[in-house]
Each structure stands twice: as structure tokens, then as C-alpha cells.
Amino acid sequence: MKIMLNGQEREAREGETILEMCRREGVPIPTFCYHQAFGGQGACRMCMVELREEGQEQMRLVAACTYPIKSSVEIITESERIQRLRRTIVMLLARRAPDNPLMEALARTYSSPRLTAIEVEPPNCILCGLCIHACEEMGRTAIWSMFRGIDKRIGTPYDEASEDCIGCAACARICPTQAINLEEEGSTRRIWNKTFDLVACQRCGKHYATREELEYLWERSEYGQEQLCESCRKKTLAINMKSFQQ
């Protein structure tokens, strides 16, 4: 259907979110809590845009990541009103991760004033919730948000080593502010108060994954149980494909 995006007519698919449409059309909208693997959460509110539905007089603010386009709407992604909101949101979030390069860059972009830093747990966490989604998507629930309001934070139950954690570190890799502490030393990995043994790649010898993660994946996939790191797996795959072609 036809919609108006920043004064230009564009084509939108019914039911897709404003953010999905804008990403496809190459219109940038900043986000913290959105990841294309999970869809929108509507939590960080950085993606607020102005919107007018048919028959409405005034523009109203909606979150681009959760608003599904169902009629021919008019959308504005940049305005003074939106800039002001983003400036304040960055100001409020940056104090959770004061020295983080991403937050510093955003604070410059939006000329956000600097507030005194606050101590949060884990340090630098901006509570975007992506780590929880990553863990859930892995089929595990090792971490979750605890408490509510200003006390809300992310962690394992009772901050103890969680039985559900397989040490896959998906949470740490998706974190936009590198807030999740991932320590690797030789053949051990430590994450969320739990220590794991790392398995060595059969081809190059690099320690690449925890035993728990591999066993968990083997249980659920049809692939063979070869122990190969990511780059070696690609290489073997390429070699196999070549021999297949010959």
C-alpha cells in the first residue's frame, strides 16, 4: 500500500512495522533493543517517529519497531520533537554506560547533556533486553530481568551459576555495550559466574565452544559430531562442495 514517508510516497507491505519498512527503504532510525532476529520490543524508545493515521488531525509519537502498518499513514522519522526525545533518551541511558564508545558517539550525535554516571549491574548494561532474547532464542532461560522499576537488572536466578547456562555466550555477543563479562583463558571460559571447559577444534586446535553448548546442539541437529571451529567448518564445507562438483 502507498504511504508517505518523510514527505515522499513509498510502498509498504501490510502488517510490517515502520522500522522494517524504513530499513528496507534505507531510511535510518536509531535503535538499541531491536534485532532483526527477534523483531521489536518497544523497550528502548529510541525509534520513536511521528505518525498520522487517516482521519487524524495531529501527528502522534509511536515506536517504529512495534507499530504495524495497516493503512496509508504518514510518517516522519526526523523532526525537532523526535530529536529532543532521542537526546534525552541518550542522556538517560549514557549514564549507565558512561565510557562506552557507542554511548559516547550517540551523546555527541544528539548533543545530549552528560548526567552523573550511575552504578549498574552488570556495569554498562543499558537494559535493552537483547541478551534475554538471545538466550531465549537459544532455547535456554539462564538469564532474565529481575526486580522492576529503577531496580530492574539482568542476571541469573539469585545471581548463582545457572543450570540452564550452556556458556554459548550468545548474550555477550549481542550486547551493544559489551556489558556481559566473558573471560576466556586457555581452555576455560567464564560467564555468568560459571566456568566452562572449551573444546578444541579438531582441525586447527583453537578452543572454540563449550562442551555443554556442543552437546546441546548435537542433541538438536542432524549434523555429525565433528568438532570444528567456525572458520574450519566453512573451509571443510568448501572443500566438500568442490569435491562434490568434480
Added chain:
Amino acid sequence: MQASINVNSNDRQTVLVCCGTGCTANGGREVFKTFETLLKDHAEIELLPVIKATGCNGWCEKGPLVRLLPRDITYCSVAPEDVSEIIDKTLIEGILIKRLLYRDPVSKEYLSSHHQTDFYRKQHKIALRNIGEIDPGQIDDYIEREGYQALKKALQEMSGQDIINIVQAAGLRGRGGGGFPTGRKWQACKNASGEEKFIICNGDEGDPGAFMDRSILEGDPHTIIEGMILGAYAVGASRGYVYVRDEYDLAVQNLGQAIGNARQRGYLGNSILGSDLAFDIEIVRGGGAFVCGEETALIASIEGRTGEPHDKYVFPTEKGLWGMPTVINNVETWANVPVIVLHGAEPFARIGTENSKGTKVFSLVGKVVNTGLVEVPMGTTLREVIYEIGGGLLKKRSFKAVQTGGPSGGCIPASLLDLPIDFDSLIEAGSMMGSGGLIVMDDHTCMVEVARYYTNFLAGESCGKCTPCREGLRAQLEILNRICDGEGTIEDLDLLEDISVTMQGASLCALGRTAPNPVLSTLRYFREEYLAHIEERRCPAGVCRALTTFYIDPVKCTGCQVCKKHCSVNAIQGERKEVHVIDESICIRCGECYRQCAFDAVQLRQEELR
């Protein structure tokens, strides 16, 4: 005053003992049991009176209340020791017991019935019509007062659409806070397609000081059940849930019993009153979070997920509980439905203002003489509620503000006392209707501290999911703490406003969008108090400890020793009938002496502290 009353009535006498939570806490159950025990020994009474334990009368200030019918006598603050006297004198001999009657504070007259008091006379009861009149455990009590008549009428004469039309014509708007037109909500749900549809009653009442939902659930549970059945019939729902705040034990108990009784009588179940309508109700106990009063968080909580809201760009009427079309209405809204359906839209629409029809229940609390639940027509002014029904301020202090709409409502100043209360006028004044809390504040209240209190409440009760609400409240709370501690700056006020704009515009749910109201409304109407804290380093109301010291004016002090008795740290010295002195080295500046002194002898030292 009439000393004796007509005993020749042929009607059977009824003793109604209020056993609402407030009266129970004051010994109402014991009074009820004493009546039961003692009346058994009175074999000489020909026709033994019926004793009923009723729901909350709303006049908790004077509880436990005992009402005697058919003579319509109300006794206040009744203790179990008074029961035998009530039986001997009033029930048998027909003599009024003066000391148990309510004495009008203005006319000094003793009033035999609570219906003569200003507190009741000026009220108009629809949602609370049965409360205090019936035993919530007896379904026949409800049926006697037009109960389940609306359901019978609907099943015999009306279609589902007819019900929606009536509710729409009546102009009923949601009583939980948002004020969304109920008929429109139902129509949207009826039009939506789904394998199954659901009805939810929102009883997650969490506003500090508000207790109308509890009172209705405890005192008249069948009206909720009947309202929900009518809603189910209107939209085509098959199952209903009542989400009750976990702390409301008696409500859960009474409602559970009522649902059981309704099933036995065929009002709930597979073929309601022999018709094709199938509907049943389940109670869900709340998860203990204020935010679960928000529709989408409540749905998440019923589904067993974390009670966090999500964006409502698709309304629950389209995709609600388990993805099915769902109607959620507040307890008080449901309580209005049977009356509207039975008597038609017109009598209801005649009450109230142009865009807010009917009545609204308020819980009137704070520094007023009469506290309790009041139900008044929409459009009644704040002055009428506070001064005529509420009896004015305690200790004849002067009025400073009334906080309406729960924690995320706003504070309305004296200049707006003649504001008619309805959904739209309150929003215009920077506050909101909310669930109907009215907290009256006197001149001993610090408005910065009030803003700090509510912001602190919201900071703990926000779900913490979205940035503007969670981090905005955190930052606002820090600033307000700073100002109350005398460390605020003028720039802090700009920052408070800037954060408020972002919270209003960008927060995920209504909690976050209204959360800056306490700050914004006090800044709008009481900015000079903020300035006094920041520029002069003083708290004009004498509340903020860091900015206040107290002293006793030797001319005004009568040596009555009231302040001395109330001082928790023994900082006040002085013999009876002699001038008292506060030892500032011991004083913790709690201000209790200041609030207690009836002679204005305790005063604030209002000089700059630094």
C-alpha cells in the same frame, strides 16, 4: 431530639453490621458475633431480628457501623461491649442510644440515621447501590434488590447488539482511569474475529489510598458477575476472568463464594437461565505489581508471563488474552452495567456532564473530616466533595491541594476548587481521573515532598521495561531528593521539565506517560515552593528535614504537653502549664509537634540555613 421511636412496626428488624476491611480491622466481626450470641438468649423477642454482615459502607472513619432496619438507625464506632445495650434498649425498647449516634460537627445535632448526614445525603449511589445494604454472601439479598433482573431482561428481550447500543447511549466511560467509551470498546470486540473471546474484570487496584474496587468486590460481588455476563452476551465471549489484587483476601473470598452461588442458580455455566448463553468466570490473583493494572501487563500476568506492558497499537479488543479479542473493564465500570441495562440508557445519561455521564466513586482521604468512599454525579465540584461531603479540613487548617487520580495524577490547587470533576476537566488541569483517589492536603504539606513521594512510588512500581519511564523516574527522583535536601539548583527545574516531556511522549504505557504528572502539576501550581527550597533553602511547609528547624513560641504555648507526648525522641522539655522548649540538638525535625499543636505555638524557624 426524639428520645424514643416507633416500635410498632410490623417489619422484621434487621441488624446490619459492617464487616468491610476497615470495620473488620476495628472489630466489626466481633460486634457481629456478639450480636449472634446475645440474641440467641433473648427468647422473649417474638420475631428475632435478622443479622447480616455487610460490605464496606465507605464511612470507615466512624466504623464499625451498625445499622438497624426498618427504623434506619446508624450507630457509629460500636464495640462488642455496646451490643447488649443496643439489644436491650434499641431493639427491644426502641430507645436511641445517644452516645453511639453521629453528631454533626457543625450543628452539634445527634443524627439517628446516617442518611441524614452530609456525608451520605449528597451522594448518588449507582455502583455502590447495594453496598452496606446486603450480605454479600447471600445471593438472595442481591436478587431482592433487582439483582439478575437485567440479565433476565437481556436474555428475553435483547440481542447482544442491543446491549452495546444501550451502553453506548448511556455514555458510560471506563472507570479505571483512561475513560475510554465502554460501548465502543465492546463494539470493537464484537466486530473482531477470533475462535474465542474473553471478558476481564480489572480489580488490580493499586493506587495508594484508593479502595472502591475492593469495596465493590467485597460488598456486592454479584453486580460484577452480572455485569460481566451481560458483557459476555454483548460481545460473544465464553470465558471471564476477574484479576484481583493479591492483598484483597476478603474480596477473593466473597467473590469466590458468589461465583459458586451464581453457578448453582444457573446464572453461570453452559446454558445460562435455559438460554444458549454459555459463560463462566474464574478468579486470578494478582502478581503484586502496580503496573499489572495496565491492560496489556494484566493480560501478560494472566498468561503467566512477566507483568510488563507492550505497545497497544493493536488493541486487546482485537488481540488480547492468548491473542483473542478481549474486553477489559474496571470493577466499577462493570458495577454500572446491570443498572444501565435494566433501566435503560436515559436515566444514566441524565446524570453527569456532557462528556462524562453517570456517577464516579471517589475515595476521599487525607486531611478531611470525613474520609471514606463517596459516589457523586460527574460534574460535582471538588469544593462540594471536600467541604460538603468531606466536612472540610481537619483541625480547621487551610486547604492547599487535592491530589487526584492516584500516584500518576496531579495536584490541584485551591484556585481550581470549583472545577467540576469529570474526565476531561481533570486532564486539562494537569491531573487525571485515574481510579478516583482524592487525597486532600493542608497547608502543612510540602508540595515538593509530595512530588518526591509519588515519584518514589512510581520509580519502584514502574515495570522498568522502557527507558523514558525507568530512567526518567530515576533521574527525577534524584533531582527531587536533591531539592528536598536543600541541594537543588535552578537548572534542575529545567531538567525536570525536559525529562517529563520525554516521558510523556515516548513512554511505552500509560503509567510512564502519566508518571511526570506529580512533578509537572506541582511545578505548574506551586513553583514558588520549589524556588523557596532552591533559592532560599527553606521548606515553607516545614516538612523537609534538612531545611527546617522548629521552635516553640513562648507567648502562644499553653503548656498542654501534647507536643511533648508526641515527640518520639524526647526533645521537648517543660512542665504542665509551663512554656515548653525544643532541644535542637536532640530534635530530629520530624515535625510531629508542629502538626499536633492546636495553638500554633510550634513554629518554623524560617531563615536561611546557610
